[in-house]
Amino acid sequence: MGIVRDAPRQYAWIALMWIRAALAYPASFWIMTVSSAIITGLDFVGIAIMFATVDTLGAFGLREIALLYGASGFALGLADMAIGSVEQIGQHVRTGSLDTMMTRPVPLLVQVCADKFALRRLGRISQSVIVFAWAGLPVDWTPARAAVALMMVVAGFGIFFSFFVAFSCIQFWTADASEFANAFTYGGNTMTQYPLTIFPRDVVVSLTFLLPVAFVNWYPCLFILGREDPFGMPSWFAFLSPVVAVGLLAVSALAWRTGVRHYTSTGS
């Protein structure tokens, strides 16, 4: 139990060290933070420009899409900042620094995730929050909707968290395949930026039951917006996100353990 209790403190220590390191080049740090906000911001400008041509996309208006976009971007941004570094696991395998980490009295996952902690990712997070706030203005907020919104953010973070860990584990086998995880993390984010009505029914079913990324924002947002599910899924799916997140976290923990057990040093 001691290990579990110490983990957040150990994580914070390593993260703080990286923040100090990043601030050693302050000009570069600020340019990166602003760039990160601009990159994701332009992403939304892209969607907004679409609306110069059409009034709705998949039967959703710009504000409604902004709500989906903000919720997903915020969840991904938090996960990316907290543990996005896990993507670099292959590099640790290649250079042998994973061996060094294993000898330290700090859990391996904590070390890998806190490594190169990037505070600049606040750029994406703040941009998503702004879009979400703008989208949330016309929503008729009830206590139930606010609760679902809060739950959505926490669960979305958990879902992307487990995607980052689980799909990075493949690098224990193929050290150079870091981009594979991107298809699910950033890809999942891009997918959920749009209303799922633009996809065929089979895709939406897969995104619900197979790779449940739809629970990051789609079902909770339908509830917040007071819309019926266009694919006829039950309305209580809106409250299922935390269950999905916990389930995925368990799967990713299993993937991580399997990966670490499989790992044999490269010897380099």
Added chain:
Amino acid sequence: MLYVAVATRTFRRYSTYVGATVAGIFTNSVFGLIYSYAYSALWDQRPDAGGYDSIDAVTYVWLGQALLMTVATWGGGTTDDLAERIRTGDVAIDLYRPVGIMGWYLAGDLGRASYHLITRGVGPTILGYLLFDIRLPGGPVAAIGFLLSLVLAVVTSFAIRWLVACSTFWLLDQGGLRMMAGALALFFSGMALPLVIFPEPWRSIALALPWASYLQTPADIWLGKREGLDLLAALALQGVWIVILLGIGQVVLSAATRKVVVQGG
């Protein structure tokens, strides 16, 4: 001949990362799928947006995924090596070599681009062709024009990445500018959204900027939107930007070289 050797070596260097290539093709294909559905939804409602039909739009998506790494839209390539060598001071050795340093890195980058075109370019294109109704070049002129335009695209992208990497001489770290440049490139290349559906005057402005060279210009040639004299004009504009950007790159390099000598590396 030396440049060919440099290009071949870089080609081989990139080809050692098989896992990365396969993972990259997979990721590009996933994004290709997502954008295909998003664009289809848009073109369902406005079947002639930007002068494209829905087949043009989906073709454009897959071309975008194919060219993303080839043109190094996000940044990267041999200019990242340069930035690292500037930071460590190793660049001094590059400057001693009896060949133009810019030509050396450009040759390497062309080798990298060929590798990425053959793998991460062709891979998703085949998948897109199998899954969706996508358009192939109308004839030999369009095909050759596309390839020429693609070479010019890589050189344009190299020239801009070169300038970003050279900022390391002054900033000691290219990270921030590299990200900023990547964001601009992603948006103004037409990767985020085809430039042809931008509202005026943004459309005309974006089409005149060098980033249009990365994706919009080659894609329009592939789709047969630019033919005859118009095709030549498209290539000429790409050429003009290359001359300007490489020229600035040369000036920046010589200014930086003087600085390196003063610092002693």
